[in-house]
Amino acid sequence: MMKFLKLNLKNFMPFYGDGHEIKFPTDEYKNILLVHGYNTYGKTSLLRSLRWALYGHVSDKFDREISYLDLLNRTSAKEGNYKFEVVLDFQANDSVYKITRNVSSKESISNPLNNNDFMHQSWFKKDGTVLTDEEAEHEINLIAPEPVSRFFLFDGELLKEYEHLLEEDSEVGKKVKESIEQILGVPSLSNGRNDTSTLSKKYRAKQNKELKKTNVSDISGQIEELDKTIEIHEKEILDTKALITRSQSRIDLIAENINNIEEKSKIADEITEIQGEIREIKSSIKDLDNKRLEATSSAWKLLLKPKLLKIQKESLTNIKNIVKQFEKVGELNKEISLLSNLELHDQSCEICNTKSPNIDANTLVNKKNIIQEELNRIGISPDYLDFSKINSNQEIIDSLLNSNEERTLKSLDDEIDNKSVQLVKKESDEITLRSDLGDEATVKEITDEYQKMGGLKESIVNLETNIQTEKSSITTCEKQIKLLEDLIKESEEAKDSPTTKYVSILSELNDIFSNSIDRLRDELKKEVEQKASEAFSKLIHRKIYDGLKINNNYGLQILNQEGDEVPMKSSGAEQIVALSLIDALSRTGRDSGPVVMDTPFGRLDDVHREKIVEYLPESASQLMLFVHKGETNDEMLEKMASQIGSQYKIDLQDDEINSLIRKMN
Amino acid sequence: MEKDATTIGLTKENHSMLKKFDEENIFNEMKDGYRFAIAYSLSKGAIPGKVSGGKTTIFNVGSIDENQEISSAILALSPQIEVPVYVYAERLAEAGMTELVKIYRQNNRLNLSEIIEETS
């Protein structure tokens, strides 16, 4: 059983500097490692570091090998430090292993441009002893064979490739078939077939020479001709495979180009949207400008407002005072009138006939005079005289202060400023997008590229058919050779010859190796199917589905409980199918070991995510999940809590460009 | 008291600056700029003297002061004036424009809401 122990990175991809370390959980039950990180922070780079440590190379999503320059941290490169390193410690089969790989620029090269400018050194230790490269490769292929690695070092973003597994003869179906056959081919048997075939040819050629001057020379001559024919067919197969590889590379380039064009189309759409927004903002600014201009007509009033308010206040006070004076005048007049009445009516009140108290005439006159003086004084007061003027001024001031404008100049100015800032930003965004866009994409370009791709795919299908034809021809030739060999074997001239014995035994060995490959393939295919079915039934929520079946063309079919194929796919089922197969292949192609999944949950709902988290830790010795925030929630984390051995987070360094790995408590 | 003015204007330079303000859409119309200049002087408590130098006639008083709000404001804020109100208005406008031109030249712009805020 394999378990990762520790991973150390130095200047690898976004991880600038050294000290980037992950310690993997080794407990049997707490065997989940969670690594959190936002998209683009470096989760996939972590996955790639594991792959690179094990196999010395790693590919991008288009299956192109990533160059050393692209594996090297950019900041480090800018600083002129062209060295990066990955160290992986793991245990397997009761031994402890340490792989150290480092790459650095060659001494004479100050500015490396490609892989040739770099030196790649690696050390492989088993229980402290350094192994040779061949020994190291042998160990790795026993413990974690590369053909199987796509199934246990798993990039979840490629999961959608496997969603087509339900389709027969799909591209992915073919890829899966290749992977299965690589696993199932088992090198010892397929090499045995090839080696015995090579030896057979050698001895047949020798036999042919020996039998040239005998009665069976015709037969041996025919065998020689058939061998040559086989060679021609084999060469044809090799050439065709090379053509297929070239076509596939062109398809990959076109796919990338389409991707770029589609990206550009998206950018073009964004530009159109921003242009719309810019037009709206400009129109809004124009509208606001017009309102602002209108508001300037009454701006002069706003200038005077503070002073007018002050005057208004003073005016109101004056008016109050005048009103008081009026009231006072009224009172005083009333008093005079009363006093006058008293004078006239002999100290009796005219109204109620009450005799007034004794007040002499002089006192009355004096009082009247005092009141009259007071009246005179008030009467000549400027305020009193100017009351109507003050009142009229007050009306004018009220009217000046009474503004009908909807919005103040200031709020309009502020809004114009805000909109102008928005406009500048949008225009800047447009410029940035335009520079990303480069030459503008057209729908026609995309259509053309798809057509090219379609043409190439069709030609690949034809080429593959050709290969099958060639193989059939080879098989026919081989059958004929066998018949002819049997004739030679029975002939007097050849039956006792050692060469004939070699030919016969090698032919038998070749048959045994070939047939045992078929036998093994069938057994392992069944095993994969069984394991995938088991995994599928544990992972799928809906119990109407019972299992999976791999059909002859390596398409996958979902079975219901009656064992019938389910014709309709449910959403999310494709991902579950894919994960089930991946799990089965990772367990068939090797002994139990760690599974690393980068963003495994894709578009799965919470129920299925939980099921995956329940199932996978049991099927693997360790489960590493690299997740971003949207993939886990507190509830899921709580359920997993008892199985989580450690958690890490990938964060950005202070420079906001590079990443670092931080252990979480 | 002397007879009141029926037309008012500015000195040549201030007139050309008022035109510039109008062209730059600082004001809706030149009239608005003229009123603003008058109000600016009043808000600063200026007591401008007679305008020296040649002046150009720009407006009829009726077009500047249709509702007599300007004259009311002048009289409310400067009740002590000894010249007719539109004669005084012209002086206020001249003084106000001179100041506004200074601000414009200093800041390369004339932001009305900033000026209004300063006086509040």
Next chain:
Amino acid sequence: MKNREDKALEAFIQTAQESSSEIPENVLLEIYQIEKNYQYSDESDRGVAIREIEKVLDKYIGSL
């Protein structure tokens, strides 16, 4: 649980038995072991494996 290699050997021997091959089991095992040892050698290195197989056959045929 049987690993891949055990399964491969089992498939090889069973196939040989079913084919009624007269090649003795020890010879088959010896040849299989050679292939197992060299299973990860690439094409350019197959020569070594092939020569070793030849030696085994030399010995066997020589004993007939």
